[in-house]
Amino acid sequence: VALCKAFVLVGLTLAASGQSQDRFTDEFGGEFRGFAKSPTEHIVDRLPDLVVVKAVAGEIRARSNDEPLPNVLFEIRGPGAAQTVRSVKANALGRFSLGRVRSGEYVFKATLNGFQSLVGRVRVTKTADPTSRIEIKLNLGV
Amino acid sequence: LRQIPLRYIDPTGQVLTISGDVDEAQKQLCGILGANDCGQRISFNHDTNTITVDLTGIDPSKNEGASLLGQLVESSNVYNLTLGSEFLTAGGLKGLTDATPNENLDNRDTRLGHPTPFNRPPNGVDDVVAIDPSRARFHDSSGRPVSLSSLIFHELAEAYAKVDLGRRYADADTLSVRGGAVVTGIGGYQGAHFNAVDREITLRIQRPNLQLSGRAGDVLIRDPK
Numbered sequence: 001v002a003l004c005k006a007f008v009l010v011g012l013t014l015a016a017s018g019q020s021q022d023r024f025t026d027e028f029g030g031e032f033r034g035f036a037k038s039p040t041e042h043i044v045d046r047l048p049d050l051v052v053v054k055a056v057a058g059e060i061r062a063r064s065n066d067e068p069l070p071n072v073l074f075e076i077r078g079p080g081a082a083q084t085v086r087s088v089k090a091n092a093l094g095r096f097s098l099g100r101v102r103s104g105e106y107v108f109k110a111t112l113n114g115f116q117s118l119v120g121r122v123r124v125t126k127t128a129d130p131t132s133r134i135e136i137k138l139n140l141g142v
Numbered sequence: 143l144r145q146i147p148l149r150y151i152d153p154t155g156q157v158l159t160i161s162g163d164v165d166e167a168q169k170q171l172c173g174i175l176g177a178n179d180c181g182q183r184i185s186f187n188h189d190t191n192t193i194t195v196d197l198t199g200i201d202p203s204k205n206e207g208a209s210l211l212g213q214l215v216e217s218s219n220v221y222n223l224t225l226g227s228e229f230l231t232a233g234g235l236k237g238l239t240d241a242t243p244n245e246n247l248d249n250r251d252t253r254l255g256h257p258t259p260f261n262r263p264p265n266g267v268d269d270v271v272a273i274d275p276s277r278a279r280f281h282d283s284s285g286r287p288v289s290l291s292s293l294i295f296h297e298l299a300e301a302y303a304k305v306d307l308g309r310r311y312a313d314a315d316t317l318s319v320r321g322g323a324v325v326t327g328i329g330g331y332q333g334a335h336f337n338a339v340d341r342e343i344t345l346r347i348q349r350p351n352l353q354l355s356g357r358a359g360d361v362l363i364r365d366p367k
Contacts, residue, residue: 027283028363037361040312040335043280044363045241062254063241064261114253114312140253140261141311141335142246142297 031119034085035075035109038117042141047120050105051134056124057097058134060090060110068094069138072112076122079104110136158214159191159267162226166275168193170225173291174207174298175200176349206345210299219268219305223294229272233259236272243277243364245270246297248304253311269301279365282356287365289355292342296358299341303334311335335359 022039024032032044060072072090077083079102090096103124110118116139160167164186171193172180183196195211202209214221224230228237231247238244248269249262263270273293280288303309313333332340339359346352356362 027361028285040333041361042335042359044361046364065254065258067254137241139242140245140251142244142300 031107032109034077034083035119036073036087036111038111038113038115040113040141041111041117043116043139044109045116045118045139047118047136049120051120051122051132052128053122053124053132053134054126054128054130055097055099056101056106056122056134058095058136060094060096060136060138062115063137063139066137068092069112069115070094072096072110072115072136072138074098074108074110074136076101076106076108078106079124108134110138112138114141115139116141158193158195158211159220159222160186160193161191161222161224161229162272163275164188164191167223167225170291170294171195171211171223173289174295175211176205176207204348206341206348207295210295210302210341213302213306214298217302217306220266221298221301221305222263222267222270223298224270224272225275226272227274227276229270230264231260231270232262232264236260238272238274238277240277244273244293244297246301246304247272248301250304251311268305271297271301273297280356280358280362281365282358282360282362284356284360286354286356288358288360288362292352292355292358295345296338296342299338300334303337307334307337309334309337 022037024035024037026033056076060069061067062069070090070092072094073087074090074096075085075087076098077085086098088096088098101124103126105121105123108120108122118136118138122134168184168186171184175183175195177183177200185194187194193215195215197208197212200208202212228235246269247261247263251257254261275290278293282288304311310333313331313336342357342359346357
């Protein structure tokens with residue numbers, strides 16, 4: 001049994017390392033560089049408006065039925081031109097938060113296999129409304 | 143090699159139906175067929191909304207567009223292509239918007255659990271592909287614009303893979319996220335999306351001129367307004 005478990009762990013680790021290499025590089029002029037690619041990444045939607053928040057936290061739902069979407073990978077890159085990417089996975093209620101994010105402007109991307117991804121910009125500032133959140137709705141992949 | 147009937151007319155009169163801007167839909171299906179005389183080969187019955195495709199003299203093994211149209215017409219399942227700002231679902235008319243300029247709905251999609259009537263095709267239809275051409279304008283990862291016929295080909299191929307081939311949309315379901323990476327199931331399963339990608343790559347090899355434009359199954363972003 002222990003040997004089987006070891007194989008399973010190795011398998012998952014290999015899968016994880018394989019997927020971690022599947023990231024955007026120079027496509028789209030490098031706009032999405034460093035962000036993860038879903039195995040079925042097809043359409044990437046853009047959120048047109050800048051989101052201003054005090055802390056990086058929010059909720060992700062499916063647009064078609066407004067149900068919370070768990071397991072969505074939420075990533076931010078920045079601040080500004082910095083290429084540092086941080087990520088978190090939405091919980092069972094579709095909620096996520098990233099602690100200790102410095103003030104500044106970031107690009108974010110929400111990704112879930114089988115769904116269209118969403119990218120947008122978020123500004124983190126201490127002067128923002130403390131109740132402000134990042135509200136995301138994902139479309140089904142087509 | 144399986145031969146597609148030269149002129150196939152479904153006994154029920156309902157297999158591949160088009161709605162909305164039917165003139166534009168016929169034009170785009172013509173582009174997919176890729177025959178110089180496609181105007182004479184694709185006919186539309188206004189009473190039944192059905193498409194008839196005459197494949198006389200066309201070898202589907204050398205023309206993926208003809209192969210797909212033949213399969214859709216020949217299928218016992220019913221497909222609908224709607225071009226316009228709204229389309230019919232099981233729950234009634236549904237609008238296409240800037241946020242969702244195209245949809246591809248079938249009766250078995252479980253990505254959101256049991257689909258609601260507005261997320262299912264209308265009664266009697268197995269898959270509806272709805273596209274608003276004025277909103278569904280995309281560039282691929284190389285910055286090339288994606289043509290409407292390329293988008294329609296991808297979506298119809300995906301619809302065929304979902305319904306006739308019984309494929310799920312994605313190759314694998316998301317299992318978890320580890321170290322910032324999405325981990326998916328391991329296996330050789332090919333989902334409907336990548337089945338459609340395979341077919342569009344075949345089509346682009348057969349028609350090198352298509353390689354100047356964007357590939358619909360690539361990662362796409364919406365054109366800025």
